[in-house]
Amino acid sequence: MKAMLLRRVWDLRTQPTPLELVELPVPEPGEGELLLRISACGVCHTELDEIEGRTPPPRYPIIPGHQVVGRVEKAGRGSRRFKPGERVGVAWIYSACGKCQYCLAGEENLCSQFRATGRDAHGGYANYMTVPESFTYPIPPIYSDPEAAPLLCAGAIGYRSLRLSKLQDGQNLGLTGFGASAHIVLKLAQYQYPRARLYVFSRSEPEQVFARELGAIWAGSIEDTPPVKLESIIDTTPVWRPVVEALRNLAPGGRLVINAIRKEELDRASLAQIDYPTHLWMEKEIKSVANITRQDVEAFLQVAAQIPLHPEFQEYPLEEANQALLEMKNRKIRGAKVIRIE
Numbered sequence: 001m002k003a004m005l006l007r008r009v010w011d012l013r014t015q016p017t018p019l020e021l022v023e024l025p026v027p028e029p030g031e032g033e034l035l036l037r038i039s040a041c042g043v044c045h046t047e048l049d050e051i052e053g054r055t056p057p058p059r060y061p062i063i064p065g066h067q068v069v070g071r072v073e074k075a076g077r078g079s080r081r082f083k084p085g086e087r088v089g090v091a092w093i094y095s096a097c098g099k100c101q102y103c104l105a106g107e108e109n110l111c112s113q114f115r116a117t118g119r120d121a122h123g124g125y126a127n128y129m130t131v132p133e134s135f136t137y138p139i140p141p142i143y144s145d146p147e148a149a150p151l152l153c154a155g156a157i158g159y160r161s162l163r164l165s166k167l168q169d170g171q172n173l174g175l176t177g178f179g180a181s182a183h184i185v186l187k188l189a190q191y192q193y194p195r196a197r198l199y200v201f202s203r204s205e206p207e208q209v210f211a212r213e214l215g216a217i218w219a220g221s222i223e224d225t226p227p228v229k230l231e232s233i234i235d236t237t238p239v240w241r242p243v244v245e246a247l248r249n250l251a252p253g254g255r256l257v258i259n260a261i262r263k264e265e266l267d268r269a270s271l272a273q274i275d276y277p278t279h280l281w282m283e284k285e286i287k288s289v290a291n292i293t294r295q296d297v298e299a300f301l302q303v304a305a306q307i308p309l310h311p312e313f314q315e316y317p318l319e320e321a322n323q324a325l326l327e328m329k330n331r332k333i334r335g336a337k338v339i340r341i342e
């Protein structure tokens with residue numbers, strides 16, 4: 001099978017093609033696993049964090065990709081949940097221990113044995129992958145394969161972020177950054193909180209225009225000040241400055257949710273500008289979003305199909321995965337990026 005392989009940490013500024021196209025044997029599904037023939041895999045900012053070493057794979061080489069749509073090719077011993085040919089998705093959660101206090105409390109995203117698809121186990125930038133059947137999801141029939149892919153991370157994590165933001169209908173929600181996840185959060189918020197007002201902060205003008213097209217009542221740059229203070233803000237940027245600016249724009253008692261697995265170091269100095277009365281006093285809260293649970297993915301796929309939420313996406317062939325990643329790095333983004341695998 002064909003696969004795009006990561007062999008070590010790279011600096012994308014000096015190595016624009018970190019993934020290598022290789023030919024590998026098709027893997028065999030183990031006990032309780034499925035072998036999937038992959039048709040689409042979303043491209044996520046977390047892949048940049050893996051490649052550039054902010055959340056590096058524990059072992060190399062590794063096939064990245066954690067928004068996978070495919071069909072069951074073969075079931076391993078003891079796997080009975082799906083028949084060959086059925087369509088399923090795989091998300092960032094590849095497995096968790098199932099026994100610890102977090103797993104038992106429905107917080108398997110916090111499990112110390114949490115394994116991530118495409119980082120701790122081979123992912124979807126390939127023709128085939130194996131996965132535990134209990135960590136797969138049926139895809140609602142209204143979606144095409146490439147359309148479903150970005151729902152599995154950008155969408156599901158956006159759903160989790162919005163839930164953690166504690167937004168109530170009629171309040172003001174800010175989104176800092178407007179990539180794949182934020183544009184899905186906007187559509188989801190419009191459905192779940194029809195009277196909420198949406199404010200989008202982005203460095204990029206095309207993203208601001210795109211946000212207004214999708215119904216944001218205000219869109220400006222990260223440093224701009226919206227006409228009102230915001231009860232909830234979700235940050236999906238890879239850097240620190242937007243965090244400081246978001247805290248400034250929060251209403252008393254407001255909550256900032258940081259939806260990023262890691263932040264980049266570039267502008268860490270911005271944090272020194274945090275001024276207690278301006279940015280933190282009045283019971284402002286900061287919460288990070290860590291990973292995802294199966295419950296989040298299942299619940300989100302259901303609500304997405306009800307809305308129905310159709311993510312905007314651009315397609316790339318497997319061989320051009322590096323190109324897609326580089327465009328993401330350089331913020332050439334309109335909606336989500338999806339690798340098509342034939």
Ligand SMILES: [Zn+2]
Nearest residue numbers: 044046153154
């Ligand atoms: Zn992701």
Ligand SMILES: [Zn+2]
Nearest residue numbers: 097100103111
């Ligand atoms: Zn656990």
